Amino acid sequence: MIRPALLCIHTFVLALLISVASAASNPPRVQFNRDIRPIMSDTCFHCHGFDAKSRKAGLRLDRREDALQPTKHDLLPIVPGQPDDSEIIQRIMDVADPMPPIEMHKQLTLEQKELFRRWVAEGAVYEPHWAYAPLTRPPVPGKKKLNPIDAFIRAQLTAKKISPAPEADKAQLLRRLSLDLTGLPPTPAETAAFLADYSRTAYEKQVDRLLASPHHGERLAVWWLDVVRFSDTVGFHGDQNQRIFPYRDYVINAFNANKRFDEFTIEQLAGDLLPNPTIEQRVATGYNRLNMMTREGGAQSAEYIAKYGAERVRAVSTAWLGSTFGCAECHDHKFDPIKTRDFYELQSFFADIKQWGVYSDYDYTRNPELKGFTNDFPFPPEIEVASPYLAGRHQRTEAELTALITTMRQRAAEPTGATRYATWIDETRAYLDRVPSGWEPIKNATFEFRLRDKLIPAHPLKIEADGTLHLEKPLEFRESLRLIFRPDGGRVTAIKVEVLSEIVQNKNPVWRYPVAPLTVSASVQDAQGKTRNLKVVFAEASAKMPRFINGTEFHGIAAGWRLPTPAKKEILTGVWLLAEPLALASGESLLLTLAGEELPTVRLTTSHLGAPHPLEVASAATLAALTATTRNPTQENLLIDTWLMSTAADPAAFSRYHQTIAKLNELGGGKAMTMVTEAVAPLTVRVLPRGNWQDQSGPVVLPATPSFLPGRRESTTTQRLTRLDLAQWIVSPDNPITARAVTNRLWAMYFGTGLSAAVDDLGSQGELPSHPELLDWLASEFRDGGWDLRHLIRLIVTSATYRQSSEFRPELRETDPANRLLAAQNPRRLEAEFVRDNALFIAGSLDLRDIGGPSAKPYQPAGYYTAIQFPDRDYLVSDADAQWRRGVYSHWQRTFLHPMLANFDAPARDECAAQRTTSNTPQQALTLLNDPTFVESARLFAARILAEGGKNDTTRLRLAFQAALARSPKSAELKSLKNFLNTQRLTYRAAPAEAEKLVRIGLAPPSLGDPTELAAWTTVARVLLNSQEVITRY
């Protein structure tokens, strides 16, 4: 048994020695893809490549058949086997007149020249570019038992006589795996459980657990959302909000359900074209709408349609084809076989997407369908979909409301309440004797007109006995009508405006388009003429046009009532409920201010009565209940409610009731709007010469897949291909590049670098993969194994290669400085979102209650949006319900990305970003040190350490290390931090006021206990949260 094994090793070493020796004396054959193409691409193709227009001397070097043909000057560029007769060899060797020319600043080295010479001598064998070549599964080298990834990686390491690194420390491994699969670190309990699990499948169990976690989908979404340029704002000019978060929910859910990647692709590109598309499939088509959009005044529709089209080509080609089509907008690609025609043919797949060049209706660029749009409007087409996040809150809020109403009603049963209730009924019956409808017309009113605040000469106005106001001409922009009067008994709870006349269609200049809406505001004027404003708690109308503020629809009409157009026959009614039922003192009057260019003939009435909903004030049911001699339970409840709302008998409950109603309104019934793709008759797409949208001389093109990739599909005159055809081709077995591109990007997530490092360009200017066979094997496994992303991830994270220690190996500094052979793991700084998630998770404040939902707004320096206009922008920091959500849900403002995200290299997502840079800057240090998000995390972490860390400093520091780093402190660290802690204690005991300030940073309620102790520990927590180890996954 022993001998053969020894012999075997012996033979192996011998074989190695032989191969090394032969390598030294007799170098291996030159390979085109590995050795020649990169040089040619860098130095030759610019003038002698695919682009016919920039080709010089009629010489083309990218194709062998061309390179063997005589040039214009009758020279033979390449004579296989005869370097001395080959013109290119002559020219690159020519000292006086070398190729490439000196002015290109791209001289070949002696060694590169020698490679060229040898390649020609060896027969000038070309190879197809690796990424475009058909994809076949290479055999796995070596022993069958190994994870195939390890087999490929080990084969190269063995050939280079490098041993792999040992497996990472167990605790570190779990931290790595957790951060990689969920973007969250392990809890101390999870680490402890893993350390105590000695079973052979201990690690695999953790992999299963983490892959099954709903946070796995959130982690992968960060990866995907960069590629699809997901953002909350449109990007151009006013950078208005767009409504799209359900698409992000779709992505997260797709990853959590491990949706097949081919389906995932088809749904996003063409879900709307599937037979009977589901809501989910339509939501997925939000992808096509994530290009930047404009509604800048003066923008020309055709120009922006061209911009949107070009961007879609860049987006889809980077995301799915790993190719850079961008240059081909203006000219044939210089280095890759991408022709201008390919660019426009790919673009024409998307020509059916319903869109506008300019998302508004300016008088110089009409878009009738967008009539009335302002800068606050959304970006159609959109659909309304259920949002589990909103629905859950809606349900809870409704339950709160029901509970609140029940409690409020109990008031009427209490002795004092019952008396007041009975009195109110008597008073109200008397009121109805005077005012049978419950609505009293304004009486004895004086009035005045103002322009802004300035008194202006009164317009002719007649006030009829029924409260009708006859205005001879509508109010002008910024004009208002003030009516001063004293209602019955000096009391008012509700104000009603009924629109009697046809609505005036005002013509207005573009900058204040559309007309100002109808507004009603109320105040009290005393005998001296001094006024105090009254708040309106809720106002609603029987019908209205939607109004928006920065893409969010207003609920009710308190902020303005846009009358519906075209005018309807029925009388429109709007009712305003005061925040507090009003009782005027003697000498006081009610002052109502009406404004709005739409103000036509209206009837104005007020009421003593209130109601839960504005439009229910003095309803027929209410009046019936009030006048009934006996009341059934429903009537009784209605009356109690009316009493409560008319008198605010319980002011606290009254205000809580309306707060709850307002919250409920914001939740939109648990539904949300989201942008989708709607197919319409396709626009004509032409090749635009030099990308110039005004030049209509180029040929019209029809959809076709890229000419340089296998399995080309082209439209015919009778059958136009669609986005669905494109999507199906992308995920067809014909197409070799998508599987390679996606697999390569996936690999980069777990190793820091792709197998081909330029993950956004697999073209000839990119990089030949470090392990081409491995990439092809993984890509085949992906494409031919059911596009199973999770299977691929599992293969990667269970490999020994992944599990290696990430300690830097100084002995490999020379031979493999970039660690491309993967004789160790690579440390990886966390992406921006996870830098924040991690800190919050360690602090115990990360909000993991919901998966999905609208974007949240973490703390951000005030005034950061000052330069955003149309509309002006305020950043409203999320309240406690959404402040500590994960980074994947952070509001993404393209023109001014959140500084924390920007500082940690998150892309603005103006366009597809397949790769984030990783920088190391003072801005990052400042963010971790001083951003309230991180300071608040530190103080909450401190509170957690004090609460959970046992009785003394040592046990507490141990917990702190376990929570933050999943390891115990080294003794030196422990000693140093104890000293530090004691210093901080002295500091803060001497300055308790400073301690108070520090432990109150952020929205979270201050923790209990001695603030000076908490401040000292907060400072320790700041140190830990700022350490390189916390923000890096090792």
Add this chain to the structure above:
Amino acid sequence: MPPFDPIQHALSVNRRTFLTQSAYGLGGIALALLQNKLTAATGGALAPSALPPGWSGHLREAHLPIRAKRVIYLCMAGGPSQFETFDWKPQLKALDGQLFPASFTQGQQIAQLQNSVLKARGPFTNFQRHGRAGIEISDLFPHIASVADDLCVIRSMQTEQINHDTAHAFMNTGSIIKGRPSMGSWLLYGLGAETQELPGFIVLNSQGKYGLQPISARQWSSGILPSRFQGIQFQARGDAVHYVGNPDGVCQSTQRQVIDEIRNLNNSLAEQTHDPEIATRIAQYELAFKMQSSVPELTNFKNEPAAMLDLYGIKEPGDGSFASNCLLARRLAERGVRMIQLYHRAWDHHSDLEPGMKTAAKDVDQATAALIKDLKQRGMLEDSLILWGGEFGRTPMGQGTGRDHHILGFSVFMAGGGVKAGTVYGSTDELGYRALENPVNVHDLHATMLALMGVDHRRLNSKYQGLDVRLTGIAGEVVKGLMA
């Protein structure tokens, strides 16, 4: 190893080709070659003294004589009218209110005047000749007129983008494709900064009363370059630089102790992992701490004499006005910041041209001139390059009470380092519609600015998506006529 860095990509191609898989194998010669290759690529072999003074970026040598060391770009956002600033058109005045000749406008791009009757709008101001060369400057700018001998006025600027957003992108990056680095990033990438305690590329904003248009952080983005080359925006409110102030309840000495303790932890980690990023991280914390004191020192104008505040016309130091920002710009220039960009958002006068121009001119005239004078008296004008101008100009045709966007001819001026002072370059036709003589497009302007900084724009490249991307884009010729 840190994850893939596109800048290092070229280097990794070398590693790949010459080491791990190459036909060279692993022979000693190849290794030696590799060493040379690596040192050449990283510049490690060059002694710092071989670098041009003050340079610490990716360029190892000046391609051209260095005439300017820093750029101060006074960006008049919104697009000021050339007809009320630097381009005197008596014939346009004569044509005021009449139909604008269609021969000029046929088939040309137009913004908000799409589908309108085009009528000429004469300038509402008068012009006088100023300085030795008698440069015509509008009466709205008496202070700028007083430094006419320092100006090089370009009357023949042209751009390609007619809407604010894309025009700003084009003026700053030379492209409207997102992800292209801005000019400040080119300079920081190529030359580095002379300061270690402040960001090397700083952006200041102010705004006027009328004609405001939004701007975007992508105008100072580093795009495909690593984020350390991006512009850092100074804020008018709160901390001048985001997160530069200590948290409430943390004094400077505590902050120092925190940073020391972070270093202790990081050092302990470095001993174990040998991760080279850690040393960089420690250095960045030191830099951050320095910025925490250097930024407040910078923005504190206490030691500026009253006469200096008067020169700039500053009402309240640090009030976020353009005047205050100009003085801040001088202080930044003194401290070795490479690129200083001031936006003044006030120039989009589709309507109310007259009050709009008058107000905006008042905002910037005195301070602009003061900056030039102040730099000059300190001997810094000769190596500071000042650019003043908008993202485009305005139509000779009226739009209501204003003017629309215009791209075929507009005016900007340069001053300082290496610029031909006291001259006018280029001209437009008699109605100011189109640049006729010596048109200067945005790429030419970029090329010329870089040339004045000692850089051949054709040789300022970075690897991106596998391509050797010329940072300034593929076009552009140096305009010799602008250079002294």
